[in-house]
Amino acid sequence: MVSGEFDLIETYFAGLTRPRADVLLGVGDDCALLAPPVGQALAVSIDTLVEGRHFAPGADAFGLGHKALAVNLSDLAAMGAEAAWFTLALSLPRIDDAWLSGFSRGLATLAERHGVGLVGGDTTRGPLTITIQVHGFVPPAEALRRGGARPGDLVYVTGTLGAAGLALLVRQGLYAAPEHLGELFDRLDRPEPRIEAGCALRGIASAAIDVSDGLAADLGHICRASGVGATLYLDQLPCGPGVREYIAESGDWHLPLGAGDDYELCVCVPADRQGDFEHAAARWGHGATWVGTIDARPGVRVIDPEGGAVAVGAAGFDHFADN
Amino acid sequence: MVSGEFDLIETYFAGLTRPRADVLLGVGDDCALLAPPVGQALAVSIDTLVEGRHFAPGADAFGLGHKALAVNLSDLAAMGAEAAWFTLALSLPRIDDAWLSGFSRGLATLAERHGVGLVGGDTTRGPLTITIQVHGFVPPAEALRRGGARPGDLVYVTGTLGAAGLALLVRQGLYAAPEHLGELFDRLDRPEPRIEAGCALRGIASAAIDVSDGLAADLGHICRASGVGATLYLDQLPCGPGVREYIAESGDWHLPLGAGDDYELCVCVPADRQGDFEHAAARWGHGATWVGTIDARPGVRVIDPEGGAVAVGAAGFDHFADN
Numbered sequence: 044m045v046s047g048e049f050d051l052i053e054t055y056f057a058g059l060t061r062p063r064a065d066v067l068l069g070v071g072d073d074c075a076l077l078a079p080p081v082g083q084a085l086a087v088s089i090d091t092l093v094e095g096r097h098f099a100p101g102a103d104a105f106g107l108g109h110k111a112l113a114v115n116l117s118d119l120a121a122m123g124a125e126a127a128w129f130t131l132a133l134s135l136p137r138i139d140d141a142w143l144s145g146f147s148r149g150l151a152t153l154a155e156r157h158g159v160g161l162v163g164g165d166t167t168r169g170p171l172t173i174t175i176q177v178h179g180f181v182p183p184a185e186a187l188r189r190g191g192a193r194p195g196d197l198v199y200v201t202g203t204l205g206a207a208g209l210a211l212l213v214r215q216g217l218y219a220a221p222e223h224l225g226e227l228f229d230r231l232d233r234p235e236p237r238i239e240a241g242c243a244l245r246g247i248a249s250a251a252i253d254v255s256d257g258l259a260a261d262l263g264h265i266c267r268a269s270g271v272g273a274t275l276y277l278d279q280l281p282c283g284p285g286v287r288e289y290i291a292e293s294g295d296w297h298l299p300l301g302a303g304d305d306y307e308l309c310v311c312v313p314a315d316r317q318g319d320f321e322h323a324a325a326r327w328g329h330g331a332t333w334v335g336t337i338d339a340r341p342g343v344r345v346i347d348p349e350g351g352a353v354a355v356g357a358a359g360f361d362h363f364a365d366n
Numbered sequence: 367m368v369s370g371e372f373d374l375i376e377t378y379f380a381g382l383t384r385p386r387a388d389v390l391l392g393v394g395d396d397c398a399l400l401a402p403p404v405g406q407a408l409a410v411s412i413d414t415l416v417e418g419r420h421f422a423p424g425a426d427a428f429g430l431g432h433k434a435l436a437v438n439l440s441d442l443a444a445m446g447a448e449a450a451w452f453t454l455a456l457s458l459p460r461i462d463d464a465w466l467s468g469f470s471r472g473l474a475t476l477a478e479r480h481g482v483g484l485v486g487g488d489t490t491r492g493p494l495t496i497t498i499q500v501h502g503f504v505p506p507a508e509a510l511r512r513g514g515a516r517p518g519d520l521v522y523v524t525g526t527l528g529a530a531g532l533a534l535l536v537r538q539g540l541y542a543a544p545e546h547l548g549e550l551f552d553r554l555d556r557p558e559p560r561i562e563a564g565c566a567l568r569g570i571a572s573a574a575i576d577v578s579d580g581l582a583a584d585l586g587h588i589c590r591a592s593g594v595g596a597t598l599y600l601d602q603l604p605c606g607p608g609v610r611e612y613i614a615e616s617g618d619w620h621l622p623l624g625a626g627d628d629y630e631l632c633v634c635v636p637a638d639r640q641g642d643f644e645h646a647a648a649r650w651g652h653g654a655t656w657v658g659t660i661d662a663r664p665g666v667r668v669i670d671p672e673g674g675a676v677a678v679g680a681a682g683f684d685h686f687a688d689n
Contacts, residue, residue: 067407071591072512073444073575074409076504079402084390086397087485089453089499093492121396130412132455132497162410169416170493174455176412181399189395252396268394 051138051166055147056131061160065127075162077128077178084183087176088118094171099214104142106232107173108149114255115177116157116236117306121253123187123245124179126159126238134169157238187244187251189268192311196249196337198273199320201237201307202329204258205286206230208302212289220285227285234306240331241308243323250311257301258334259355262309263343269311275300275335278348296353300345311337374461374489378470379454384483388450398485400451400501407506410499411441417494422537427465429555430496431472437578438500439480439559440629444576446510446568447502449482449561457492480561508568512591515573515634519660521596522643524560524630525652527581528609529553531625535612543608550608557629563654564631566646573634580624581657582678585632586666592634598623598658601671619676623668634660 052070060069068076079085092111094100112129119126131150135142154161159177210231212218220227237253244251250269252261259275266272280299282290290296310331312320324331345353375393383392391399402408415434417423435452442449454473458465477484482500533554535541543550560576567574573592575584582598589595603622605613613619633654635643647654668676 067506068509068511073441074411074447074502076407076409076445076506076509078506079408081404084399085402085408086399087453087501088397089455089486089497090488091455091457091490091492091495091497093457093490093495096490096492118396122399124397130410130499132412132414132499134414134416134495163412165413165497167414167416167419169414169419169495172414172416172457172492172495174412174414174488174497176453176455176499178410179397183390183399183401186391186399188391 051143052164055143056161056164059147059151059154059161061158063160066160066162069160069162070164077162080180082182083180084186086119086122086124086179086181086186088115089174089176090115090118091172091174103232104145105149108146109153109233111173111175112150112153113234113236113306115175116159116238117234117253117255119177119179120237120241121187121251121308122179122181123185123241123251124181125242126157126177126179128162128178129154129159130162130176131164132174133164133166134172136168136171182245185245187241187248189250189252189265192250192265192269192271192337193313194271194337194339196311196313197317197333198262198275198335198337199310199312199331200254200258200281200334201240201310201327201331203281203283203286204254204305204307205282205298205302207234207304208298209286209289211304218289220289222285226283231304234304236306237308237329240327244310244320247312247316247319247323248310249313252309254305254307254309256303258309259300259343259345265309265311266341266343271337272340272342272344273335273337274344274346276346277353279332279334281332300355374466375487378466379484379487382470382474382477382484384481386483389483389485392485393487400485403503405505406503407509409442409445409447409502409504409509411438412497412499413438413441414495414497426555427468428472431469432476432556434496434498435473435476436557436559437629438498439482439561440557440576440578442500442502443560443564444510444574444631445504446508446564446574447504448565449480449500449502451485451501452477452482453485453499454487455497456487456489457495459491459494505568510564510567510571510574512573512575512588515588515592515594515660516636517594517660517662519572519634519636520640520656521585521598521658521660522633522635522654523577523581523604523657524563524633524650524654526604526606526609527577527628527630528605528621528625530557530627531621532609532612534627541612543612545608549606554627557627559629560631560652563650567633567643570635570639570642570646571633572636575632577628577630577632579626581632582623582666582668588632588634589664589666594660595663595665595667596658596660597667597669599669600676602655602657604655623678
């Protein structure tokens with residue numbers, strides 16, 4: 044049983060630090076002192092998960108530890124950056140040893156897989172809120188920015204889409220899926236950041252983003268930043284068996300197009316780099332699928348299997364909209 | 367009136383970015399891309415303020431913007447680092463234009479004074495929680511670590527102690543101070559991070575920490591990290607007129623010794639660097655005062671004006687203790 048802030052850090056989070064030569068001074072001083080590699084840009088991103096907003100009260104602590112780090116690592120992946128360090132700001136209502144133990148194990152398991160070390164943090168009493176900042180490295184000229192897409196580029200997505208959204212429907216009691224449940228919930232609760240794919244796309248992709256707000260909305264971010272538009276083909280969207288069944292039963296194509304939380308990468312590839320891209324993608328277990336094309340007309344258009352235009356309703360997840 | 371997350375960032379926080387040559391890509395992509403200077407360590411620190419824990423509901427938004435950044439810059443100061451960039455993770459219950467406007471102006475005013483630019487952030491709906499991470503630079507060999515104090519070193523504090531604690535007593539209705547009210551509340555609500563002092567102490571101080579948990583507790587952190595002890599002299603503690611009156615009336619020395627939130631620096635200086643230290647300190651408006659000495663016996667001892675030992679009760683602010 045730990046009794047206060049200092050014990051808490053020592054007991055649960057000291058094990059998340061890693062012996063990295065680029066950590067000159069880790070957790071425990073006023074600041075961490077870090078040595079970024081010369082010639083690389085430092086890529087940073089910060090993201091918060093709030094109880095009742097991003098996850099339900101009582102959500103599994105191990106999964107939360109995993110997901111809080113995963114959504115941040117996903118931002119590094121979308122930039123083509125390798126992961127190096129993270130910091131954690133944790134507000135929690137009380138010291139709950141079982142919760143803290145599960146949470147820190149969830150963090151540690153994913154952190155170890157990506158070689159990323161905890162270098163600082165703050166713990167305080169308050170409503171359950173988890174903020175993580177990640178730090179990674181990428182050669183600045185090869186970073187996968189949102190603004191580099193050009194008309195004629197091919198649009199790909201890694202892995203499959205819609206599984207996290209379907210898991211949420213099942214968890215909310217809005218859809219009864221007879222099978223694939225474990226896999227579905229893993230996609231929602233334990234997304235796998237596509238760091239390996241992001242790093243492999245340096246110098247190949249013209250733009251990338253991670254699919255957190257839904258494919259149509261996130262591709263829309265790329266289009267606005269690049270001053271271009273895009274056309275997506277519904278029958279090309281890669282979906283797993285659970286999502287395919289759901290679509291066959293409901294006729295609702297919104298999941299792979301608009302549901303958030305997939306944390307796949309949406310990648311734009313110049314046509315003359317298609318061979319290099321597919322060569323790289325062949326090495327990933329999760330693969331990548333061509334889903335559309337960049338063009339000059341602003342906006343994102345979606346074409347159904349009969350060649351008709353699909354109305355894209357929701358503009359993606361907005362944290363202040365009532366969704 | 368802004369209606370969602372993307373507008374919110376654009377409206378209130380875009381003005382916090384700064385044209386710095388070392389910001390390759392700022393707010394708006396999956397990550398910021400930053401170029402730390404070669405040969406310097408990157409110093410990072412993350413801190414959270416929670417409504418109801420660190421500040422009362424209804425607290426002035428401008429002051430919160432100032433304080434949320436100030437407590438983080440104070441960590442850079444305690445490391446001897448110059449400030450460069452910050453990120454902001456903000457959870458708030460609803461979009462309140464007046465609050466956001468005040469908060470962002472409070473942030474911007476302090477950020478401009480220290481030349482620090484916003485490079486990333488996340489906004490989400492939730493209980494009011496403000497997390498900031500700061501990033502600064504310091505030559506690694508000159509960083510002011512906690513572990514460098516040695517027996518014989520002199521202990522100094524910048525500015526004055528206890529004013530923030532007294533302001534809290536007044537605000538809680540536990541003490542009626544007739545005068546100095548504006549100044550007192552400024553010390554609590556708008557602490558000034560001692561960045562200039564911290565940078566000037568590179569190569570002079572052996573150890574430093576910022577006084578956030580109370581002088582005795584924070585000096586205790588230095589002593590534990592350095593494997594030493596310290597003796598403090600009550601009649602040397604620098605206090606402003608309000609705190610002196612309070613002590614004269616109440617006989618309670620706890621404020622300058624144990625109250626947190628002062629955000630002054632506690633600095634250890636080898637005896638042979640005393641001249642250099644006092645030469646540097648003479649240039650600061652807030653000055654610095656000798657308050658004690660590092661010795662070999664573990665623990666922090668406090669000596670009253672008659673030469674007797676004072677019991678140091680509270681071990682400093684612990685976010686999970688019921689204080």
